[in-house]
Amino acid sequence: xxxxxxxxxxxxxxxxxxxxxxxxxxxxxxxxxxxxxxxxxxxxxxxxxxxxxxxxxxxxxxxxxxxxxxxxxxxxxxxxxxxxxxxxxxxxxxxxxxxxxxxxxxxxxxxxxxxxxxxxxxxxxxxxxxxxxxxxxxxxxxxxxxxxxxxxxxxxxxxxxxxxxxxxxxxxxxxxxxxxxxxxxxxxxxxxxxxxxxxxxxxxxxxxxxxxxxxxxxxxxxxxxxxxxxxxxxxxxxxxxxxxxxxxxxxxxxxxxxxxxxxxxxxxxxxxxxxxxxxxxxxxxxxxxxxxxxxxxxxxxxxxxxxxxxxxxxxxxxxxxxxxxxxxxxxxxxxxxxxxxxxxxxxxxxxxxxxxxxxxxxxxxxxxxxxxxxxxxxxxxxxxxxxxxxxxxxxxxxxx
Amino acid sequence: xxxxxxxxxxxxxxxxxxxxxxxxxxxxxxxxxxxxxxxxxxxxxxxxxxxxxxxxxxxxxxxxxxxxxxxxxxxxxxxxxxxxxxxxxxxxxxxxxxxxxxxxxxxxxxxxxxxxxxxxxxxxxxxxxxxxxxxxxxxxxxxxxxxxxxxxxxxxxxxxxxxxxxxxxxxxxxxxxxxxxxxxxxxxxxxxxxxxxxxxxxxxxxxxxxxxxxxxxxxxxxxxxxxxxxxxxxxxxxxxxxxxxxxxxxxxxxxxx
Numbered sequence: 119x120x121x122x123x124x125x126x127x128x129x130x131x132x133x134x135x136x137x138x139x140x141x142x143x144x145x146x147x148x149x150x151x152x153x154x155x156x157x158x159x160x161x162x163x164x165x166x167x168x169x170x171x172x173x174x175x176x177x178x179x180x181x182x183x184x185x186x187x188x189x190x191x192x193x194x195x196x197x198x199x200x201x202x203x204x205x206x207x208x209x210x211x212x213x214x215x216x217x218x219x220x221x222x223x224x225x226x227x228x229x230x231x232x233x234x235x236x237x238x239x240x241x242x243x244x245x246x247x248x249x250x251x252x253x254x255x256x257x258x259x260x261x262x263x264x265x266x267x268x269x270x271x272x273x274x275x276x277x278x279x280x281x282x283x284x285x286x287x288x289x290x291x292x293x294x295x296x297x298x299x300x301x302x303x304x305x306x307x308x309x310x311x312x313x314x315x316x317x318x319x320x321x322x323x324x325x326x327x328x329x330x331x332x333x334x335x336x337x338x339x340x341x342x343x344x345x346x347x348x349x350x351x352x353x354x355x356x357x358x359x360x361x362x363x364x365x366x367x368x369x370x371x372x373x374x375x376x377x378x379x380x381x382x383x384x385x386x387x388x389x390x391x392x393x394x395x396x397x398x399x400x401x402x403x404x405x406x407x408x409x410x411x412x413x414x415x416x417x418x419x420x421x422x423x424x425x426x427x428x429x430x431x432x433x434x435x436x437x438x439x440x441x442x443x444x445x446x447x448x449x450x451x452x453x454x455x456x457x458x459x460x461x462x463x464x465x466x467x468x469x470x471x472x473x474x475x476x477x478x479x480x481x482x483x484x485x486x487x488x489x490x491x492x493x494x495x496x497x498x499x500x501x502x503x504x505x506x507x508x509x510x511x512x513x514x515x516x517x518x
Numbered sequence: 519x520x521x522x523x524x525x526x527x528x529x530x531x532x533x534x535x536x537x538x539x540x541x542x543x544x545x546x547x548x549x550x551x552x553x554x555x556x557x558x559x560x561x562x563x564x565x566x567x568x569x570x571x572x573x574x575x576x577x578x579x580x581x582x583x584x585x586x587x588x589x590x591x592x593x594x595x596x597x598x599x600x601x602x603x604x605x606x607x608x609x610x611x612x613x614x615x616x617x618x619x620x621x622x623x624x625x626x627x628x629x630x631x632x633x634x635x636x637x638x639x640x641x642x643x644x645x646x647x648x649x650x651x652x653x654x655x656x657x658x659x660x661x662x663x664x665x666x667x668x669x670x671x672x673x674x675x676x677x678x679x680x681x682x683x684x685x686x687x688x689x690x691x692x693x694x695x696x697x698x699x700x701x702x703x704x705x706x707x708x709x710x711x712x713x714x715x716x717x718x719x720x721x722x723x724x725x726x727x728x729x730x731x732x733x734x735x736x737x738x739x740x741x742x743x744x745x746x747x748x749x750x751x752x753x754x755x756x757x758x759x760x761x762x763x764x765x766x767x768x769x770x771x772x773x774x775x
Contacts, residue, residue: 287587
């Protein structure tokens with residue numbers, strides 16, 4: 119189970135002591151089938167060309183790397199660049215993975231795809247992938263998230279997906295994943311589960327990372343072209359961890375500072391947060407071994423974040439491994455800090471960020487002033503904030 | 519020889535099949551669970567599965583999910599379930615199996631869990647989200663302490679999976695009758711008969727079938743194909759309704775030959 123750095127995950131999906139496959143036996147043949155298909159199509163010219171063409175003409179890649187001049191000047195420190203995943207079709211990085219997995223599902227001969235969603239972005243992205251590839255689609259979403267993200271629910275339905283409300287447990291993302299796994303266990307023969315993040319049983323953490331690492335590959339080329347040097351620091355928010363791994367992965371060998379920002383909710387002491395590294399411990403949950411917010415008896419704790427997309431009790435296994443290797447450091451931003459950053463970016467740059475991405479902006483606001491003016495930060499602006507406008511208005515007590 | 523294997527051997531000698539009911543420990547209370555165990559034994563159960571409640575039971579349907587929620591609300595924990603087993607052992611020798619998700623066990627620690635379980639009187643464990651591939655660290659100490667490790671097979675299982683699971687299982691092999699979660703509707707599909715035959719082709723270990731069995735006729739049909747019949751959700755549903763389980767379990771016992 120020991121991996122050499124750069125030689126992970128192992129054959130069974132272990133990132134050091136993390137990851138693996140902790141699922142009911144019924145799903146094992148499907149996971150092995152998926153792993154085989156993923157490995158085969160990784161080298162398949164026709165598949166890669168189809169994906170590349172869609173990345174360009176459908177998703178809108180490459181996304182710009184934008185120099186945030188106003189924010190940089192107002193903070194008076196490092197030069198801040200934003201990787202504009204918010205400009206992807208459907209409004210967030212989630213589409214990179216959803217389109218790739220939809221193509222894969224169709225090539226595997228599946229007729230139906232399912233997915234979980236928290237903020238609704240992955241649900242919208244998967245519903246979009248299903249519409250594009252002509253697959254039947256069902257999205258599981260917690261009833262608490264449905265309330266917070268009603269706009270995205272309507273978007274998914276417009277795209278032809280069935281949205282199923284999950285009204286058990288905490289009624290958020292983790293319960294939607296349980297329900298999606300139950301659906302997959304039942305309909306595994308014709309259904310592919312489009313997991314939305316670098317989590318769950320092998321090969322998902324590896325596969326989703328590969329489909330998202332286009333973010334970092336582009337950003338690395340773009341910054342070298344514009345600034346003729348590598349950045350000093352990368353910042354991204356971490357829910358399950360797909361946009362952050364997506365940005366960081368192409369820079370892992372460059373030995374630059376990388377910061378993952380978790381959801382601090384009402385603060386760590388309040389117990390109402392989703393900061394797994396700050397408040398969690400090693401556990402086994404929804405298919406893999408990772409850091410987990412749990413009680414002393416091993417039951418999974420409720421989480422809280424103003425952003426539905428970060429409101430999750432565990433985190434991708436590769437993040438745990440890279441943290442142990444000291445390649446990535448992790449911190450958190452509270453709800454209040456994220457909401458403030460949401461407004462700051464809107465006013466200084468004319469860009470309304472997703473509340474998830476606002477956590478990364480909040481860390482940028484903290485970090486940039488103490489860095490030299492010649493230094494460079496890239497922040498992954500993983501999604502746009504249109505979906506959050508209603509919720510922010512509600513929090514501010516504004517009647518729309 | 520374990521209590522579980524002894525039970526199957528005796529049943530086999532008499533040309534009988536095992537009735538294995540499942541109930542959720544702590545639903546509606548641990549005291550009630552103790553009484554239900556006595557009732558099940560009196561009604562003809564051969565082996566009893568005790569569910570350990572977990573916050574995220576991803577292999578379970580709505581009936582057992584709700585039972586787990588009730589048990590957790592009552593403060594039931596893995597530690598308390600082990601205490602219950604110790605109490606039951608004062609009055610009964612019926613083989614007891616814990617069905618628990620992996621995280622509560624992992625949190626307690628594999629070594630401490632196995633020692634405590636065996637000393638309390640647990641005979642075997644079923645951990646639906648711990649497949650043999652990830653269970654090396656669990657199987658070794660379990661063997662050393664004589665705790666049976668029961669693994670699952672499903673209609674989707676390939677020959678490679680079957681041989682791996684058969685090798686890792688002691689006590690019996692748990693065949694999941696449907697491609698789905700607990701409490702789903704049962705259909706006796708052809709893959710089930712094929713898989714049961716291929717399991718029996720490579721091992722003499724007993725095979726019990728569960729998931730989705732509720733009517734006595736279904737139990738009867740399954741008992742002709744396997745060494746044991748596992749019934750869970752149907753009993754848990756009666757308990758949730760506050761009804762007696764004795765007559766129902768007796769009707770299952772009569773149906774299983």
